[in-house]
Amino acid sequence: MSAHEISVIFLFSVLYVSVYSKSVKTDSDDHMGITSFNEQGLIPVVNNPITDVFPCWSTPVPPYMITHPCFNDGGQVQCRCSNTTQDCSSNFGNLTYMPRLFTGVQVLNFSNNGLQRLTDERFFVNVSRDVWLVDLYNNDMAYIAPRVFRPLHKLRSVLIGGNRLSYEALRPVFGIPTLNEVDIKCGGLGVFPDQYFHKTTAVNLKYLDLSWNNMGELDMSVLQPLRRLTSFNLWHNKLYQLKTAYFPFLEYLSFHKNRLFEFPVTCRNGTKETLFPSLTHLTLDFNVISSIPDPVCLPKLRVFDMKYNRIAYFYSSMFSAIRFPALQKLEVTEMEDRIKKIEAYAFNNSGIVYVGLGLNFINFSSDVVDGDFLAGCTGLTDLFLNDNYFGEVSVERFHSFLRPVGGLTTLYLGRAQIQSLSSKTFINLPNLNCLYLYENSLQFLPDGAFDQLPNLRLLSIGGNRISKVSSTTFSADTQGRLTGLDLAGNPFACSCEILWFQQWMQSKPHLFEDFLNVGYRCANLHNMMVSDFTINPQSCLMDHNAAVLVIAFVCLYLFLFSLLTVIFGYRWHLRLWLYAVCRGRHERSRRQLERQSRGFRFDVFLSYAEEDMKWVQNELLPVLEDEWRLRVCVHQRDFVPGKHIVDNIADCVDESDRVVLVFSPHFARSQWCQFELKYCQSCVMERDDV
Template sequence: MKTLQHPQSLVVITAILTFALASSTIPPLQKILDCYKGCNCSQFKYVEIDMLCNGLNLTRKPLPTPPLRSTSLNTSIYLENGTIPELSNNTLLVYSRYQIVYLSLKNNTIVHTDKNAFSSLMHLQTLDLSENFIAEDDLKKSFYGMAKTPIKELNISSMNLTNVSDDFFRHLQNVPNFRLIFRNNTNEFPLNALQAIRQMTSLDFGGNRLKRIDLRNASFTHLQSLDFDNNRFYEFPNFCSSNTFSNLKHLSVQWNGMRYLDRNYYSCLKNLTNFHLNGNLFPELKSNQFSMLPNIFKITLSYVACAMHTVERAVFNNSALKQIFFRKNRIWFREAEVNMQIFEGCSSLELLDLNDNVFHVTTESEYTTLFGDLTTLKTLVMGGNGMRFIPHVITSKLTKITSLALYRNSISDLKPNTFENMTSLNKLFLGNNEISTINEQSLPKSLKKLEIYGNPFSCTCAMVWLVDWMHKEPKTFGISKTGKYQFWYNCSSPMNLKGVHLLDLKMSKTSCLMGHDVKIVTLTFSILLIVFLVTGTWMYRYRWHIRYFIYMVRYSQRQEVDTGEYEYDVFVAYCAGDRHWVIRNMLPVLEGSENLKLCVHDRDFEVGKLIVDNIVDAIEASRKIVIVLSNSFAESDWCQFELNLIQRHVLENGQRLLLVVMLEEIDTRHVTKAMRAMLQTTTYLMWGEEDYARKAFFNRLRMLLRSPTRDAGNRRLSV
């Protein structure tokens, strides 16, 4: 769309559009249309129609048809979660007169399709057949009819396709720019079958439980996007064992739990622009890990679940790199194993996301080493990092930043003229810090977005200028007409204004100048300062006693008022080798005589769901967590990963949730850092083989697991 060169033209067009809207001659962006009973039909943007039909039983009925205007407009049909037993050559003929570009038949219990079932859809571009039960031979034959359409994308996920023959896709071999979604089907990679789709440009092969893959004979010369998310790779696949991925631009290998990242396995991907590695368990990152990718634009390497312990210098060294997402890794940016020059060589970096790492002990000089060379940065995100101040290197050297996010930290002071060098800054996010007072010279008035809600504001005359600004430009502060975020801007002091919304304050510059005796205020604040210093000194001297007292009071209160509702009373984390002990000793007592509801993975985990998702859901749905600790548990990588997830949950929700059972003395060579920290901070019960020891063990276990709010309903005892 060309930009108008004459402002007079813009005025005329605006007037015409205003008149047209007033006279209702222009239809809305979404218009509800008359539709088949049980369906919803809408028209979007004047040229597109959607028909949504959910849960229809069409066993002996013709398929529902869209409005007549669909004959000339692009139409998307969603026939999902119903019953359509078969697709004969005539079933879809009812749609031949319409301009159907998108058809979803997801989860309709389809078991049979004819050869020409789809050949009548002469406008079809996207087809979703996922979650049906079509026999592989029938599905293969139906590709013949699909090839007669202008199809570009096919989704055949979750169809239990486990025996894909080499000629499975032969009818689709000449379809240009083809995109295939083949998720949650098999634990093998049907290399020969997939290579038959000669012009395939995109392949999504996630969730197929692959443990390894041999790409030495691969030939995907047209492939531009490849997704291997949610498989079970232990190490990164070797894409350089053959020279057939030369056009690959987008590669996603997320949530595989990989332990090894060998740069030689992807160094040949010279056209790669987007590289996604989230949710893996890489213990270390080497220097120049990505330097051999000349066209790389974006790297996401987040959610490492506390597995990463070594980060070398210049890991991301690449002058082409524009965006790095290195968030939610809980990496301590000061430890000896973490080199502060990790971003050395990123001379073109524009976006850096470091959310939820650990910076609360990082010094000014270390920040300078970390960020000093990133002068091209435009967006910096550092929320939830425990930062206690805004590093000087950011405000003095990173002057091209337009968006700075420092929310959920411990920043308490904004000095005057802090951002005076950041002339391009137009978005600043400082919500949920510890800022009480903001000087008028602390913030640039050129900001288009300023979110500072959730801070403990001191509502004194020093804040009058800020309240006036909020009244004049509420959208700048994220406050909408509906009151969004308005109630998050509250006074914390003085006491007579505590809880009052900033927008409700009745203060003005005149009243502030005339209504206070300067001497009295000065004297009052001096006395308060002395009291504060004396109290602070006393509290610092006895800080550990105070912390212990507060912890015991809070623990006692939590034990009494824990009224949350949970699906399970206890989630039991154990290794496979201790399964017999859990079933024989723990379940009969806790689910039998104690009537507690336990979650054990052999019985209660959802079949078909990823193990990680099962663990997280079970932890969040349980009132207590019991870890059955043994040498087998300590030696298991999966158990260590499960322990990391539990410790993160405990840190966020309270130590009272966790109870440790020691089945045996743990060999010191098996004790990890995480396990040592847990044993030092958590009381544990020791199992004994003598009768009196077992009785004492279960008496203490019952006491620690009892809850006045537990459900006394039906309990399962068998596994």
């Protein structure tokens, strides 16, 4: 882009809107012009909003840098000036003549003044002869006097969009012999009249912008008298029919957002002789083109934008060097119809350095995409694959995709539903400089995942599900290489394990980016940033695994202690239960049969406490044994020595017909007495002898 063009863009945003497609090569040095960068310069913005929103500014505040007042009428400032600019815009009918101001003015802005008819041929008499740009935008103008621009001998650029001028009324504009650039956007213009430029004197016209009109159809042969035309924009014209013609010097051609169904004819009469020998930039985005048939004759085309069309099949060698010998940057993002097949060698062109295939929601794990679709694209350095599906793509298949493009320096895989990485995922891309993995589903970064990329400088992993970044995730060499790292928008777990990452952020604040503008936040703490998180260092002396083991051991110890305490408190109950379970119903039935066959050994089983033994011997036994002649089982006398006390009690109770319990305070306190009582109750219930 020339210094002259840059100055025009700087001075007028409305001209910046119109010149944008012509100046696309400025953006293309880093990325495709249409797929431009956001203000951070790092994340691609596929939809270009510059011209789609306010193509014809009409607000009372002009988009210029306001300078000192230089003309007023009746106390109201009507013009502002700088060294080379005279801004008399936005007076809305209050200024209908051109005031005489200082000499040296080069840029004149007279837009938004309600100047409906420019009838006075002396209108510009007071203007400096050095003026090379005039802005007459949005004046509701319908007529221009034939020789009104004659005093402006150096006039090169005219901005006259947003008016009601017919083609006939525009003839004075195209009669300016020094004219290089003209912008007539938003003029309601229809189809060109036949031979409209046949007698034009604007033979030096290089840039023509007729966007946001209503042309519908175009025969480009009408423009052939403009022999030096290098840039032609026809955005938003509802264009459905296009007939091309020979333009030897045309470099930039844009039909953005029209209704073209067919790819423009680029060869003369079906031969291989080109109609556009100098064309370097072709924009056909947002049309309804479904194929690019042979022949294609674009020998110098470098930047080709086919975004948002209806191409569903990308066949082998579709963009090969035979068809596009000079192609460098290709945009096929966001196709209107779902892509059904991308064959092997579809991009077989070693000259291509950028391919945009994002926002197509292609499942790269399916057979829609051939594993060799990039084969032959050996010069590729930038690959844009955002908003596709890589969730189920294996490492081996991923390697097959990228094996032919080992020289790749920039790779976009944002919003690609990637769930995991390995240390070998990018091993075949040693030249990778910028890697974008933002807004995927990554939960974990394996150690050394990026250590195989010796040239990596920028890494964007924001907006994933990563909760922890440890000191081993990035090796010391990788940490030293990185100049930009975006991890913002991840749900970090702020604990002892985050301290290393926090210290890294604090030691190198310039390293950490936030392209998504979401910040580095603690997911487990409300409204807490990672940089603000604090914790007592003493609580972090033990690592997480050791702390888990200690806590588990303490919990187990407390559980066992509580369990043993309960068991000790109910030990006699448990003994009885265990005895009943272990001896079993079969054993009890066997003993009952034995007793029935041989009778009871004792008439009475006497249960009493040791402290009551004297009373039992002196008072109770004489009555039971001497007077009543009963056979009494007394444990001091009748228990078998050496036999377990529990078995003694069970056997003696089973061999006794009745039980006599001597209740006393001592009996209530004795655990053995309680055991005998419960066992006796159990026997009574089993015998059904209540």
